[in-house]
Amino acid sequence: MRRSCAFAGGSLILCVSAFAQTPNYTPISGGLPKLEKFEPAMVDKSKDACSDFYQYTCSKWIAAHPIPPDMPSTSVDLPLFLYNQTILRQAMEKAAADRQARGSERQIGDFWRSCMDETGRKANSKAWLQPHLNTIDSLKSRKDLARVLAYLHLNFPAVWEGDDNGTKAPLFGFGPTQDFEDASKVVAAFDQGGMALPSIDYYTGAAARFQELRGKYVQTVRKMLELAGDPAAKAEAEAKTVLEMETAFARASMDNVSRRDPHKIYNKRSLQQIKAAVPDFDWDEYLKRMGAPSVPFYIVTTPGFLDAVEQQIKTRSEEDWRTYLRWWTVNRAAKYLGTDVEQARFDFFGTALSGTPQMLPLWRRCVSSADQLLGEALGQAYVNIAFPPESKQRANQMVSKIRETLSEEIKQLDWMGDQTRKQALIKQDSTLQKIGYPDKWRDYSPVKIVPANFLANMNSANAFEAHRQIRKIGKPVDRTEWTMTPATIDAYEDSQMNTINFPAGILQLPFFSATQDDASNLGAIGMVIGHEAIHGFDDQGRKFDEKGNLRDWWNPEDATRYDEKDRCIVDQYSQEIPEYGVKQNGELTAGEDTADNGGIHLAMMALESSYKSQGKPLDTPEADGLTARQRFFLSAAFSWCGDVRPEAARTQVVTNPHSLPRFRVNRPLSNMPEFQQAFSCKQGQPMVHGPACRVW
Numbered sequence: 001m002r003r004s005c006a007f008a009g010g011s012l013i014l015c016v017s018a019f020a021q022t023p024n025y026t027p028i029s030g031g032l033p034k035l036e037k038f039e040p041a042m043v044d045k046s047k048d049a050c051s052d053f054y055q056y057t058c059s060k061w062i063a064a065h066p067i068p069p070d071m072p073s074t075s076v077d078l079p080l081f082l083y084n085q086t087i088l089r090q091a092m093e094k095a096a097a098d099r100q101a102r103g104s105e106r107q108i109g110d111f112w113r114s115c116m117d118e119t120g121r122k123a124n125s126k127a128w129l130q131p132h133l134n135t136i137d138s139l140k141s142r143k144d145l146a147r148v149l150a151y152l153h154l155n156f157p158a159v160w161e162g163d164d165n166g167t168k169a170p171l172f173g174f175g176p177t178q179d180f181e182d183a184s185k186v187v188a189a190f191d192q193g194g195m196a197l198p199s200i201d202y203y204t205g206a207a208a209r210f211q212e213l214r215g216k217y218v219q220t221v222r223k224m225l226e227l228a229g230d231p232a233a234k235a236e237a238e239a240k241t242v243l244e245m246e247t248a249f250a251r252a253s254m255d256n257v258s259r260r261d262p263h264k265i266y267n268k269r270s271l272q273q274i275k276a277a278v279p280d281f282d283w284d285e286y287l288k289r290m291g292a293p294s295v296p297f298y299i300v301t302t303p304g305f306l307d308a309v310e311q312q313i314k315t316r317s318e319e320d321w322r323t324y325l326r327w328w329t330v331n332r333a334a335k336y337l338g339t340d341v342e343q344a345r346f347d348f349f350g351t352a353l354s355g356t357p358q359m360l361p362l363w364r365r366c367v368s369s370a371d372q373l374l375g376e377a378l379g380q381a382y383v384n385i386a387f388p389p390e391s392k393q394r395a396n397q398m399v400s401k402i403r404e405t406l407s408e409e410i411k412q413l414d415w416m417g418d419q420t421r422k423q424a425l426i427k428q429d430s431t432l433q434k435i436g437y438p439d440k441w442r443d444y445s446p447v448k449i450v451p452a453n454f455l456a457n458m459n460s461a462n463a464f465e466a467h468r469q470i471r472k473i474g475k476p477v478d479r480t481e482w483t484m485t486p487a488t489i490d491a492y493e494d495s496q497m498n499t500i501n502f503p504a505g506i507l508q509l510p511f512f513s514a515t516q517d518d519a520s521n522l523g524a525i526g527m528v529i530g531h532e533a534i535h536g537f538d539d540q541g542r543k544f545d546e547k548g549n550l551r552d553w554w555n556p557e558d559a560t561r562y563d564e565k566d567r568c569i570v571d572q573y574s575q576e577i578p579e580y581g582v583k584q585n586g587e588l589t590a591g592e593d594t595a596d597n598g599g600i601h602l603a604m605m606a607l608e609s610s611y612k613s614q615g616k617p618l619d620t621p622e623a624d625g626l627t628a629r630q631r632f633f634l635s636a637a638f639s640w641c642g643d644v645r646p647e648a649a650r651t652q653v654v655t656n657p658h659s660l661p662r663f664r665v666n667r668p669l670s671n672m673p674e675f676q677q678a679f680s681c682k683q684g685q686p687m688v689h690g691p692a693c694r695v696w
């Protein structure tokens with residue numbers, strides 16, 4: 001299954017994460033917000049660079065930028081998020097005002113109007129929801145489950161999109177995936193799903209905070225079902241049924257560390273075998289309704305999960321199933337209905353799980369929905385304004401330079417034998433780098449957008465995307481396709497496609513500017529580029545070959561040496577985080593941590609090579625009083641400055657493969673002799689990790 005970026009919303013993805021907001025922001029008349037950029041004055045000279053470099057770089061910025069009330073965290077890309085959203089807003093406002101607009105212009109204009117019409121949404125929520133509830137009410141016997149489930153899977157997000165923990169769709173996930181054994185083919189896959197909470201731990205964890213959250217979850221289900229029209233006494237009992245059914249799915253699910261091992265989630269099953277495991281579900285009916293082609297086999301990520309599906313179908317009443325599906329429908333529809341339902345959902349998923357007191361303003365929620373549902377239609381407007389050809393050219397050169405550096409690195413690695421080295425270089429040379437935006441924009445013309453029914457617009461856009469995804473099954477792979485929209489502040493590596501992808505949305509300050517010096521660019525975006533390049537060679541990525549096939553191309557001794565070196569990183573990161581009362585699991589974050597360590601190393605090598613070719617010294621102070629090496633590390637650290645609410649931090653540590661920002665700075669840098677050289681750090685100081693961990 002494709003994985004989506006879980007902290008914001010996983011592919012093997014670097015989450016720089018879009019968490020940003022200026023709460024009292026009102027219409028744009030004075031232009032776009034000013035973007036952050038590292039400045040030497042931001043350094044906190046009262047702190048010791050060799051004790052805690054993150055604090056040395058970030059404490060002044062953090063003190064001056066408290067977390068906004070409608071965000072789970074804050075970070076230096078906060079103004080960039082607002083900047084990107086403002087550009088998208090302007091495009092939609094312009095389209096909405098133009099009554100002559102046609103095609104995708106008309107679509108984004110009408111979408112904007114339907115979302116911003118809070119009064120209409122409030123007045124019409126029940127009427128909009130009713131046809132969906134009627135379909136659920138037509139479930140009269142077990143036989144009907146497949147039909148109703150397919151209906152919901154087509155109309156509500158997002159059955160084809162799994163994350164690190166499962167697929168957030170009722171009962172299970174279904175969609176296309178590249179075949180692990182033959183990456184040139186797209187095959188069909190079923191994923192564990194059916195759980196609205198973030199991961200298994202939330203259902204089965206014995207800790208007090210999990211128990212407390214379960215209590216709040218039941219109350220949320222009750223309240224939202226009541227708002228959807230169920231009587232209070234009934235909703236109370238229904239909420240308990242929902243928790244029971246989801247807990248049964250959680251108990252049969254694979255944990256997020258095991259899910260990192262592609263061998264564990266690659267289980268081929270024929271349709272006959274699936275039918276034998278779940279005889280009480282009408283698989284033919286489901287697949288027909290989903291428009292899925294007939295295929296020789298399916299990948300089932302968690303075979304044991306099917307047993308739980310069968311058990312629930314066999315033992316639950318039709319009434320229980322209607323309840324469960326009604327909950328999922330209301331939960332998935334909430335963002336597109338009136339504010340009361342949306343608020344009830346936010347109180348749990350935003351406030352209880354992430355600690356965020358209030359929702360983002362309506363216009364920003366509308367921009368996010370549009371970016372999610374019609375992203376490439378909006379992306380063209382974004383690129384026209386924010387990503388000129390010079391930016392694309394400079395970014396492309398940087399990515400090429402860092403990849404050349406990785407090739408040089410592979411040629412010199414002392415722990416790798418020649419056979420593995422040869423294969424690694426082939427893989428590296430075969431990687432496709434994509435910068436900014438797709439060469440060919442997606443055509444949304446089949447999506448029906450109307451100015452006065454926001455939920456129907458989401459249903460239509462979702463059905464379009466579900467069909468588009470399912471049509472890929474059985475077809476050749478398209479490596480040029482993007483899984484992030486152009487305005488996204490993030491980047492990703494896709495091991496099966498063997499691509500690295502950098503949307504225009506992250507190729508901006510504080511990460512990158514076409515007019516900024518090399519040390520600043522390489523420290524910030526260079527680390528991100530290196531990170532994505534290394535993902536092809538981390539604990540997951542190294543298991544795929546140059547074609548994207550799951551094939552062991554490693555000489556066994558080299559693989560053992562890799563595991564030993566990576567163990568150093570796993571141990572370094574597996575630490576208690578006392579202030580949050582949780583322990584980081586270095587096994588879960590190994591891939592991201594390895595990519596962070598390797599990524600910044602590659603960026604530093606690229607800087608060294610650039611300065612050498614120009615005959616310039618790296619360790620002599622320049623105009624701003626900093627050496628290039630110092631500015632590199634400060635820019636790297638600065639691009640991660642921020643703060644996370646404790647609730648959001650705890651959720652991240654339990655469910656997400658990315659370490660918290662301060663660890664993404666201090667731990668890789670403490671492994672680097674170049675850092676110690678730049679800031680004269682000595683053995684025994686906290687920013688000098690002994691022994692230094694280094695894989696790539």
Ligand SMILES: [Zn+2]
Nearest residue numbers: 012013014592
């Ligand atoms: Zn990553």
